[in-house]
Amino acid sequence: MRAMMESALTARDRVGVQDFVLLENYTSEAAFIENLRKRFKENLIYTYIGSVLVSVNPYKDLEIYNKNHMERYRGVNFYEVSPHIYAVGDNSYRSMRTERKDQCILISGESGAGKTEASKKILQYYAVTCPASEQVQTVKDRLLQSNPVLEAFGNAKTLRNDNSSRFGKYMDIQFDFKGAPVGGHIINYLLEKSRVVHQNHGERNFHIFYQLIEGGEEDLLRRLGLERNPQQYQYLVKGNCPKVSSINDRSDWKTVRKALTVIGFNEDDVEELLNIIASVLHLGNVQYGEEDGSACITSDTQIKYLARLLGVNGTVLTEALTHKKIIAKGEELMSPLNLEQASSARDALSKAVYGRTFTWLVNKINTSLTYTDDSSKHYSVIGLLDIYGFEVFQHNSFEQFCINYCNEKLQQLFIELTLKSEQEEYEAEGITWEPVQYFNNKIICDLVEEKFKGIISILDEECLRPGDASDLTFLEKLADTVGGHPHFVTHKLADAKTRKVMGREEFRLLHYAGEVNYNVNGVCVCVCVCVFNLIVMCMSENKILNQCFDREELSDKKRPETAAAQFKASLAKLMEILMSKEPSYVRCMKPNDSKQAGRFDEVLIRHQVKYLGLMENLRVRRAGFAYRRRYEVFLQRYKSLCPDTWPNWQGKLSDGVATLVKHLGYKPEEYKLGRSKIFIRFPKTLFGTEEALETRKHSLATKLQAGWRGYSQKSKYQKLRTSAIAVQAWWRGILARRRARRRRQAADTIRRFIKGFIHRHEDRCPENEYFLDYVRYSFLMKLHRNLPKNVLDKSWPTPPAALTEASEHLRQLCMQNMVWSYCKKISPEWKHQMEQKMIASELFKDKKDNYPQSVPKLFVSTRLNGEDINPKVVQALGSEKMKYAVPVTKYDRKGYKARPRQLLLTSSGAVIVEEAKLKQRIDYGALKGISVSSLSDGLFVLHVLSEDNKQKGDVVLQSDHVIETLTKIAIYITALCVIDFTPGSELLVAKAKNGHLSVTAPRLNSR
Ligand SMILES: Nc1ncnc2c1ncn2[C@@H]1O[C@H](COP(=O)(O)OP(=O)(O)OP(=O)(O)O)[C@@H](O)[C@H]1O
């Protein structure tokens, strides 16, 4: 979209040439005007002559001032985009920032050419595109809002322009080092005060009067004693033009009221200000009658309002409006005024009140724009000069003379800075140059301002000399003094043709921009009358007037300065200000006199082209060089672009510049080297260099940044390193001390240990106590780690000598503990089993060889169950309960025949059973003994008391579970008897004499 827009724009931009310098036939005025016309028809109102912007008033809204446009021109080089007022603004702004030099933009052109609009556009551009903070925003708002206020009080509709500036304005915009607008200052020049009391036909008074009457609220008007009808006021009816179609007083009133608030006016300020505006209207309506040749006021309504609004005494005011003070023989006398004098005194008062209030207003705005940040007083400035344009009316007053003189001075400045000085410079620098002829208006400036001989000096002298000075004597004096001047004509001196268009009270000046007849009427009087009667204003209770009228100033006996002299001085000061800054020019032109859009009046344009000196300007531009820089400045700025000149050039400056431009690849036609300056012909060349610098700046900045970062990181690293080393050293110290201490301790320990070892066999003494304790300790610790795991585990560390006893205790304790905990865990069945095993052990351990094999085999309660035993046997047993049964083999005592039998044990005896037969019963009481071999066989003999007849004698049996069987028998017998076991040479079981069963058994394995 943007690309499309831009391509469309570019196509349109190609109409004619954007820069007159590119005009083929650049010496032809017709070609110049044709280019202007072609572009104007396409609404291309801006064209350059080099860096000077020529602007033609379009008299219609062109949509080229929006934010998009502003962005297009921001930070872009002049030649890259189509000509625009924003380009001028941006160029000045960038020059200010890069070169740190104050700038000014001079906007000139005749009345209605668009100067004020241009200056507003530039201000808006800065307000939108410059960086801003909150505080800056306020300043921006105030800068912008100062315009509607000053325009309301200082602009008026004239025949030339519906919004004509009737004062000159020079505005400084102050920028801080970041490029943000931070403040401003306005200087105002000579307000056309005569407009307050008189307007030419078709013209109006200052806008504020109409705005107040049209827009003021009912209440306000009532309080000010005003009616909503401008026709009621003498000061507003002279031009017979209360309404203008292009002006909306009512909405303008609202804008102004809002602007006043933004600028910082409080309600009181506004009230006092409006009181003054209303007073001026009331003053205009003061009616005079005549009494005995003296003027008197016929109606006191106005006086009443005035007294109230201005805060003065009505009687004193009345007197001041009808009398003048004269000093005769050292005495102050009041002398009555005649009708004419009185109305002139009244008008003078109105003008003075309005004029001074206007100056107060400017000062007040300045206060609100003052840059308040004291921390940095350094700011750069861009000045905007928007002054009233050159104008010619039917009747031109003294003020028009000042206005045109001012334009004359500006033209002079332009010539000085562009045409004259440029050409002089080429000569001085020894650049080959063909001089361009141009009209230098210095001759006219001199005519006006020269000391003693100039028009202003003559006026001064005439007004202030004693005796009766009058306008006509002034005219005569003028004719006498400057009569021969080629640019001056009076009625008397004129030829017949000129005389026809000149009044007798007029003189004609041939200005650079045209011929103007000035009327001298009232020129002298105004100076004299003003001084009287203003004293009354010093008494005013109105705060503004109180500040405006200083009694001391009015009663000053010094020779007062005339307005013209003041103006001349202020202009001289302005020129000084402008000369101290880098200027840019905007040359405004009006395309027609009827304020019509689209009408291009060639005659009018030609006239302006001529007097603005645009052709000469172009010729100098074409032949000359767009830019020049002193060698040192040029070298200083661009030296970084060439390795030979960077960072410093040691040789001659000119050689340095030559080396630099050679390196930059400047072609010979692009530049010339003068005596102290380099001249660059095309802006493009310089812009190219600027761009290269911009890129270079980035790389330099990156290098600097990198260097700085490296440096700062390095020092940071060094710092860290030293700290780390300090910490490390400290920590290493700690560690080393700790290690040394431990080593020392270890050595001590070892030493003590060895000493202890040497003395280990002695009684406890200091030498061995550590060793002994250690040995004890280590034994206990070892014991702690290696306690026996179960009762069968017989391992036990060897105790040191000192602990033998304790070790034994401990061992027992440990064993008891294990036994105890083992026993606690034993089930009744297992207990029973163990008891049986115990008995088996007691009986057979180490006595019978197959005993060890029997140990792991569990004893069972019986080897034969109920079903294995014949029921008859059970029956035969009767009440006797069988406790254990086992299959056995019985061997006959004779023949040793083996017979399978069952051996049943009851609580009282053993029964040998064959199938269903009880073969033999042996009561335990009858049992004399039981024999077994020490071998691993299963044979055992039950010895029976032989005296028992029922018994069949000893029984030889064999059981696979001999140990178990015999243990069971032993248990049942034990329940009845006691068995004594004694070791002997051979195994013998017999009933001892004490009635116990005596078992003698030999030892097989020695323990
Ligand atoms: N760029 C523009 N675009 C549209 N209209 C413009 C432009 N410039 C000027 N005008 C119109 O021309 C009128 C007169 O312009 P401006 O007030 O700027 O003239 P001036 O040169 O300041 O005159 P004076 O010397 O009388 O103050 C404006 O009110 C406006 O209507």
Ligand SMILES: [Mg+2]
């Ligand atoms: Mg203006």
